[in-house]
Amino acid sequence: MSAAAPAPRIAFDRVSVRFATAHGPLQVVEDVSFTVADREFVSIIGPSGCGKTTMMNIVAGFVAPTAGSVTLDGKPVGGPGPERGVIFQEYGVFPWLTVEENIAFGLNLAANRMSAAEKREVVQRYMRLMGLADFARAYPKTLSGGMRQRLAIARAYAVRPQFLLMDEPFGALDAQTRSHMQDLLLEVLAAEGKTVMLITHSVEEAIYLSSKIIVVTARPSRIRSVIAVPFPYPRDESLHERPEFGELRSHIRDLVMKEYAAQQRQVSADPARRPG
Amino acid sequence: MRRTALILAPWLLLILLWYAVAYSGLVNPSLMPTPHQVALRMHELLGGRLPRDIWMSTQRVFLGVALGILLAVPVGFLLGWYREVRRFVDPLINFFRALPPIALIPLVVIYFGIGEPAKVIILFYAAFFAGVIVMYEGIAQISPIFVRVARTLGATDMEIFRKVIVPLTVPHILTALRVALGVAWATLVASELIAAQQGLGALIQNAGSFFQLDIIYVGIICIGFIALAMDLALRTASRRLVAWQDRIGA
Numbered sequence: 374m375s376a377a378a379p380a381p382r383i384a385f386d387r388v389s390v391r392f393a394t395a396h397g398p399l400q401v402v403e404d405v406s407f408t409v410a411d412r413e414f415v416s417i418i419g420p421s422g423c424g425k426t427t428m429m430n431i432v433a434g435f436v437a438p439t440a441g442s443v444t445l446d447g448k449p450v451g452g453p454g455p456e457r458g459v460i461f462q463e464y465g466v467f468p469w470l471t472v473e474e475n476i477a478f479g480l481n482l483a484a485n486r487m488s489a490a491e492k493r494e495v496v497q498r499y500m501r502l503m504g505l506a507d508f509a510r511a512y513p514k515t516l517s518g519g520m521r522q523r524l525a526i527a528r529a530y531a532v533r534p535q536f537l538l539m540d541e542p543f544g545a546l547d548a549q550t551r552s553h554m555q556d557l558l559l560e561v562l563a564a565e566g567k568t569v570m571l572i573t574h575s576v577e578e579a580i581y582l583s584s585k586i587i588v589v590t591a592r593p594s595r596i597r598s599v600i601a602v603p604f605p606y607p608r609d610e611s612l613h614e615r616p617e618f619g620e621l622r623s624h625i626r627d628l629v630m631k632e633y634a635a636q637q638r639q640v641s642a643d644p645a646r647r648p649g
Numbered sequence: 650m651r652r653t654a655l656i657l658a659p660w661l662l663l664i665l666l667w668y669a670v671a672y673s674g675l676v677n678p679s680l681m682p683t684p685h686q687v688a689l690r691m692h693e694l695l696g697g698r699l700p701r702d703i704w705m706s707t708q709r710v711f712l713g714v715a716l717g718i719l720l721a722v723p724v725g726f727l728l729g730w731y732r733e734v735r736r737f738v739d740p741l742i743n744f745f746r747a748l749p750p751i752a753l754i755p756l757v758v759i760y761f762g763i764g765e766p767a768k769v770i771i772l773f774y775a776a777f778f779a780g781v782i783v784m785y786e787g788i789a790q791i792s793p794i795f796v797r798v799a800r801t802l803g804a805t806d807m808e809i810f811r812k813v814i815v816p817l818t819v820p821h822i823l824t825a826l827r828v829a830l831g832v833a834w835a836t837l838v839a840s841e842l843i844a845a846q847q848g849l850g851a852l853i854q855n856a857g858s859f860f861q862l863d864i865i866y867v868g869i870i871c872i873g874f875i876a877l878a879m880d881l882a883l884r885t886a887s888r889r890l891v892a893w894q895d896r897i898g899a
Contacts, residue, residue, distance in 0.1 A: 514894075
């Protein structure tokens with residue numbers, strides 16, 4: 374985003390991941406190196422099942438690389454931690470807790486303990502921000518998909534993570550809700566800058582939100598290209614109409630489609646291996 | 650009003666059907682007491698041995714289910730949570746579950762005598778195997794996503810257990826309880842085959858040997874209603890305790 378080269382917050386250094394499967398070892402990520410600077414918004418885009426989620430899981434602390442290293446502020450990633458907020462594809466809102474209890478969940482843990490007044494304040498704030506204030510006492514079963522999604526984001530935000538790791542967070546939403554959620558995300562990020570890693574299938578989404586886009590290959594994931602998104606923040610819907618947006622979109626779509634075709638060939642050549 | 654009528658309608662229909670069969674001449678009248686004969690007999694027995702029979706049976710079922718579930722919860726939890734354990738123990742559980750409790754009665758009598766413990770052990774056996782299956786299948790279906798989310802929010806192992814796993818386990822405990830209670834009432838008569846003097850099963854068996862059909866019907870009706878009442882009570886409790894769940898209350 375800026376001209377100076379700041380110290381990276383997240384750094385992948387020649388990372389490879391291999392999983393043991395019933396059909397032998399499966400190479401999922403191969404020799405991946407990239408960095409994410411402070412307050413940078415990096416999207417990773419590529420064919421489904423190529424290992425994008427694995428890359429996010431390494432940063433989240435759920436998967437250890439087989440080779441290479443991933444560092445956060447220079448230190449190797451240990452387990453998961455509250456400074457890295459994760460938004461999962463399937464949201465994972467706690468069905469047994471109400472909306473406000475879900476948001477307060479992290480605040481009640483020993484790792485993030487705060488005073489009752491402060492807790493109330495934080496919960497109220499994120500309920501307002503995410504448009505959930507009227508549903509404070511509702512259980513998730515009564516919420517729509519978009520609301521559950523906002524709840525998952527509010528819950529992750531409440532513990533004030535410095536990093537936000539998002540795995541296809543808007544994949545299951547309809548087009549309108551999706552676009553609204555993207556704007557809301559940009560708004561919140563403008564207010565409280567965070568370093569973001571987003572996994573997505575959508576080229577438009579990647580361009581609209583990110584400052585940098587990493588296109589990865591079909592499995593095993595290698596970096597195909599790294600593209601700086603030239604549009605300044607704040608962004609709004611009108612960006613979609615700009616000719617430069619269209620050009621960038623076709624360029625990236627081309628890259629992704631080639632990888633998608635490669636993935637299809639892979640699957641038909643080796644049907645026993647399901648995507649990881 | 651409408652609701653009450655709807656709830657009562659099937660019962661009234663059942664009684665009507667019973668009268669129809671009893672008066673149709675299709676069945677020998679001495680083999681088919683009428684509903685009012687049975688009601689009269691029940692009224693009479695309520696002043697006699699019936700309260701004691703109900704108390705003894707309920708007590709046995711309660712004990713058997715309580716002990717069975719007490720063991721089924723931790724065992725079911727371990728089997729559900731640890732896939733590797735399940736793979737080895739699952740065939741064993743299914744072996745024992747398939748055995749009808751009645752087939753075990755001679756062994757139970759030899760090892761535990763003919764007193765109260767023998768009867769409770771039969772019910773315990775039935776309740777445990779019914780409960781443990783429900784527990785572990787429920788626990789195995791708990792999505793690991795919730796644990797992951799809690800970890801990313803900074804939860805320790807202990808916090809995950811207390812704040813994620815326990816609340817997710819409660820609905821399965823309640824379902825296991827319901828299933829175990831049903832199975833235990835169904836096994837009651839068998840358990841009271843073991844030299845029981847008192848209890849609804851004993852009442853039915855004694856009546857059978859003296860050809861007192863109306864008393865047999867009284868016993869059957871009592872078992873059915875008590876089991877129904879317990880199930881309703883549990884369901885109401887479930888609705889309160891796990892209001893967050895989709896399927897309960899639906």
